[in-house]
Amino acid sequence: MAEDKDSAEAIVSEVHRKISEAFDVFDHEFNKTVDVREIGTIIRSLGCFPSEGELHDIIAEIEEEEPTGYICFEKFLPTMTTVLMERRFRPIPEDLLLQAFEVLDQQKKGHLEPEELTKYLTQEGEPFTPEEMEEMMSAALDPDRNVIFYKDFVSMMSVDNHR
């Protein structure tokens, strides 16, 4: 039992170090605080896939009572540790992602028109900003045919993600 406890502690302490590292990357003034606008990036880079709504909930939990625009590490660490230990906001498997694109491709063409994709992603769900849409489009759009071959797009992005 003692070994189990040790290894459990070791696991937690390794998780703490991981979180601390990610946090420090954005701690520009070296005072263990980060701009609240970078919290999403930090959480996601630790392997989580929260929605915007879920992100706002977390931020509300860890913000100061009178929000200063900064999040301090002391509050971030316990919350983030729980998130990681509970494996909340799990990754989206590639096949599920593909299914989502297929749903949007109502005519089952095998590709999407830029206008179609733009309409869905900027009007439905948690809409993209124009900048987000433009960025994704520039990566997704096939320049010759002017459509989005979503199967290729998903494969390409998944390779990049595994690097």
Add this chain to the structure above:
Amino acid sequence: MCCNILPRHPHHIPTAMRAALLIQRWYRQYVARLEMRRRCTWNIFQSIEYAGEQDQIKLYNFFGYLMDHFTPASSERNLISHIFREHDIGRDVEWESYKSIEVPELYSGPHLSFPMTFSNAAELVEAFKNKQLHSRYVLQLLVESWRRLRILPNISQISTCHSKEITICGDLHGHLEDLLLVFYKNGLPSSERPYVFNGDYVDRGKDSLEILLILFSFLLVYPNDVHLNRGNHEDHIVNLRYGFTKEVLGKYKLHGKKILKLLQKIFSWLPLATVIDHKVLVLHGGISDTTDLHLLSRVDRHKVTNPLFTFFFICYKVFSHRTLLINIPTLIVDLLWSDPMPQDGCIPNDVRGGGCYWGPNVTEEVLRRHNLTLLIRSHECKQEGYEFCHNRKVLTIFSASNYYEVGSNRGAYIRMGPDLVPHFIQYQANSEDCVCSVGQTERSALKALREKLFAHKSELVSAFQVYDPEHKGRISLGNWASAMEAVLKLGLPWRMLRSQLVGETVDGMLDYQLWFRELSITEHKTELSNANLLETMYKNHSNLETIFRIIDTDNSGLISLEEFRQTWKLLSTHLQTDISDKAISDLAVSIDFNKDGSIDINEFMEAFRLVGGDLLQHEDDPSAQVLHEI
């Protein structure tokens, strides 16, 4: 299956919306990870740059060690006399000798006539895209520039009268394409378009000399509208290390040495600062709590040829006692080398080895004391090309885009009118030509990092073995990360970088000997069976090159075997490495590739590049760019 998509949302939401939500969630995660990679890459470049500066301090420590152990009869005497020889800058008469240099008929580059005209200067800008200026004109241009600079005050006072907007540029570091981009976007300098250039024109990039020649030309044509501040790289000893000396000697084999000597004089005559409308102070590095512009305007600035070096030896043993050091070199070093910090106070800048870190309270006080409203400085690379700090009272402007690597950062310049509000124009050279992915920049940073790892191999192995007392050859990834930071002290997020640096792991355990073997694919012409020696070479790489160039007094690019042996022996005593005389001799002989009794410094440096070792093979990585000289 549907609860996998959105566990928190009720099922009556239309499928299309759920699909959109999924895609958005996935894409935002991808963007965040990309941003993290970009930041980590940036951190790698910055920490390696700072480690390089620590290296320079080590070099100066070595010189100090030499001083301490100096005995007239010893072999050290030669080396020391090289370092401390009085630089015979020469009298005016010598410089007129350029007149005897003939320009051959075959020469197809620009011909300069003096006094220079605007079209001459514009022609030069155009010509430098693919031509080199003849040494006769180089020397003549430099002599004329020197004549002009020596009558300028230490601090230039300029104004935005007649509704003129002033353009302010930061570090260029030999990036000619960035200067050309600025001129393209903003126009060439003229009396309608005054410019302030804030130092660091040379080193690192490959066209430092061309940048200087262009800036000096416009200085001659529009002496009241072009202002050049001195940067910390306008310093001969810094140039030995960071590439400018090598560039000039490479481009001008016959007259390079003369050009360098003349430049050394010119650098010391560059003004220290510029003040706009008595309100905005522009200088290269920064300030300290002792900065006094009235005092600075009265010093003989040209007497300090090599600020950092001089400063270092004045305070070699009392470096930490800043209050003892109010003297001219210190005042100048502070201006050229300091960096801002977020906390109040003023402490020695131990990363750079000179100058200080100054806080917001010092900014307040110095600005108040001189009745100023803004400090514009350069000296530090910023991802967006510019950055405010200290409640927007300090502005850093940096004009060399892609400074660390293609895609690492933008450059920027400032336009400022009579309202003294800075407007920024950003740019990035080559952004259309190449697809600058985060991946490409990242690969370059990782290559540079691997070289560092290789140079510290034995220390790292020792650190790993602490976690592996039974010498099974494996450690956990968590311990790997702790050991890496303990040895390298680069302050990098090792757990984030792990997947990029370490290939295969089994059960979360790393076989570290195998890992090192994979890392150390080197390409060298020498048969170096002595691994210890090889590692020491890598570790002291830049310092060795600098020392060799100092020894190479006739700037021939060659040093003798004997000089090499002597230098190496001294260095290894100082570093306390146990390398036998025989090993050193063997090394010297093996490096003398053409067996003529002398070593070509460039060849020597090339022989110790770490090539390959890219653990994750990428098909789309054609010509790998080794970040060799950072």
